[in-house]
Structures are given as structure tokens and as C-alpha cells.
Amino acid sequence: MKQRFTVRHGALDGVEAFLAVARHRSFRQGADALGVTPSAISQAVRTLEERIGVALFIRTTRSVGLTEAGQRFFDGAAPAFADLVAASEAAQGLGLKPSGLLRIAAPRGVMPLIVEPVILSFCRAYPDVELEIAASEELVDLAEGGFDAGIRMGQFIDADMTAIRLSPPFPFIIVATPDYLGAAGTPHSPADLQSHACLRIRQSSGAVAGWRLVDDGKPIEVAVNGPLIANDFPTLLVAARGGLGLAQLPAPMAEADLATGKLQVVLSEYAMQTPGVFLYHPGRRQVLPKLRAFIDHITAAAI
8 A cells, every 4th residue: 555655743833933932042032023922932832842852942030042952953943944934935936027136146257247248138127126236256155145146156166056057168368468478578388477477366265366277187376476466357357458467367358358469368278277157046945036037037148
């Protein structure tokens, strides 16, 4: 006989009440948050404790704290309950048009290439969505920062994220103006970089990054020096365009200047290949209509 598997009746009863009290460390404040009476929330928690068979709270006349069992239950129940709420909201919104605040985190370097070309058309196509773009080089935590999604180069995206490709793979190239190369000479090997003005980038960790290259198929990192340190690639591009020195940049960023001859590529055989640019979001959560609309819109325009 085929067995029917279902969640045991009443298994979730009292969980929302427990979470409210645990977050506020107060039965009264937890009750206010849920719009019920303190006696009702107290009874719900008591019933949950009886069903589990262990005390979840330490109660005194002045404070409410979690027992060890309560803390373990909270650590497991809080994200699971959030997923249930998100799934419910996503299901309810399937028949609704995209709306609400959509927050996207993206580095400054990809803004002119990928994000800026679609901002106007997206906002016109979805007037009920309030789009917020946070341009920063910081590798933000989406959940902690309250972002719906982020845009990054593939090597910086955690494996537990859902990633959608926005660009083909591309190399990091070293560029300079013809005038700079005419005066300083053209480097022919990574060792030659030691005698050049190399424009560098400071990482979000605070460290000044070396230049990553590939030599005979093996990755290497070259310590370089120069007159400028910036925390974003657009600044390095402007400086290189002005003849200040060599800059290592994502190839798509320099395409226009290379096409007009304002910049030239050097050491191309040592260029490091990158996976490309991706939009990413927490895959374990349902994608709300506002984010789905943005994903469809930007992917249609990007590749």
C-alpha cells in the first residue's frame, strides 16, 4: 500500500509565536508584533514546548532568554519559517504584475557596460517597480544588506548563489596610451613591469592588489608600483587614458578606447581570463515578480 507522507497535524503550531518572542526577548513585545494578546502567545509557546518536550525559554520576572534547546530550535526554525513566508508571498504574487522596491548591488565598473543601458527602459516598462542601484566595490552580503540581487564577476560569487550570465568570459588586459608607451617603452614580459608606472586598485579588504597574469598556462601575481591607487576600475581607466601609466582592466571596459586608438594592449599573451559578469541571488528563495522582470530584461539586453 502506498504511504501518504504529510507534515504531522499541528507541527507548525506555535512556531511563529516562539520566533516573535525569541526575537524580542519579550512575550509582550512578541504579542504586539503579531497583534495578539500576551496570554495567547504565552499559551502558544507553552503548547509548543509540551509538544517538543523541552523548555525553550528561561523566564524570570525581569527578562526572557533562550535555553540551549531554544537557541538550537531558533537557529533551525527561523530560516525555515522565512522560506515558508517567502514561498507563500511568491505564490500569491504569481498573478500580479511586478511592483515594490527592487534593490540591486553592483560594482561601478559594470555600471556603464551592463546596468546603465537598461535602467531607463526597465523603469519605463515596469512603472510600479522602484529600482534602487547601489554601486560599490564592496562584496556585499545580499541578505544583510537587504538586496534582492547583485551583479559581480563570476569568480567573486559564492557557490550557494543562483547565477545568471550577463556577459561572455573576457580577459583582464593591460593598456596604456601610445604616448606613454612611446616615452616609457613597451613591456615584453611580466618582469618588465617593474620599470613601469602601474596604476593599481585597492580591494574591499583594504589590500592593494597585485596584477594577476598567466605565464605558460600557470597563474602568477606580479607586485607592481605606480603613482595612483584607486578603489574602482573606471578611475583607473580615466588615468590610463590620460597617459599616467599602465592599467589592468576588464577588456570590455576598454573596448571603445582600443577601437579609437586612444589605448593599446600590451602583454596580451599573459592576460588572465575571467568567467564574465553574472547577476546572482539566493537560489533557495522564490524569485518575486519584480526580480524576475529585471532578470528577463537585463539578460535580453546584455548578451
